[in-house]
Amino acid sequence: MKIVALAFLGLVVLALAVTGAKAWQVARGNARIEAGLAASAPTPVRDDLPDAVRTFAERGMLGADPGGVVHLSQAAEMQRDPNGDWMALTARQVIGTRVAGFAWTATMRAGPVPVVRVLDSYADGRGILDVRLFGAWRLDAFEGDEAAVAEAARYLAELPWSPDAILLNRALVWTPVEEGVEVALETPGGTARVTLHFDAASDIVRMTAANRPAVQPDGTMRPMTWEGRYSEYREIGGRRIPVASEVGYIHDTGFAPYFRGRTLDYSVSASAPN
Structure with missing residues (x-):
């Protein structure tokens, strides 16, 4: 029994060591993505936005200058999957403002142990979803053209x-449609x-996207x-944003969310002067 206990302890220590190493690698990867987003050339505020979109963005800025x-x-x-258990997680994210890109890293824990780590990102035209057990053993991976879209x-x-x-990203193409405003x-x-839907108060309350590639349970x-x-919607970190969100797919039985979250902390880094 003592030998078994020592062997188990050794496996736990090994798993934690690998997790730490992989977490460090993920942090380095996120830092590279963030550095790329922050280093993008300054751009002037757009003057060609649909009225509903401009009104929403300007109200969200709370009078501040756009950041990086x-x-x-x-x-x-x-x-x-729709019949699976819900798993609690914590996540951090960076989002580009002048260029399209983000990096979202999430951790699911069993007590103090980070059991599952997720990297979801888009940068330089490349999309990646990477899910790993203990940060080391890959459970799911999604790359290629479909991942980019x-x-x-x-x-x-x-x-x-x-x-x-x-207000800043000039690669976004905005088109008013009957249901709201499409952005491409x-x-x-x-x-x-994606189509953004507005309520009577001019807030974006819903988005829809037809034919988005989705990973199935199999x-x-x-x-x-x-x-x-x-x-x-409320003020947090100098912006007015929605702090509650849920995301899912439309199944034969209707809308089924797979993500429910709350924004806890929020900030925007300063932008280089135009």
């Missing part, structure tokens, strides 16, 4: 958290498109209608 990179943290829960769509869907990007972004894998991919919902 958004930083936020979340407490959330995720579900791997899917992750670029996530960047577009999270514009309610970044009024700075609405070209990627190496094709065009990502590991295959198929296009599905994607939907996000935003609520509880």
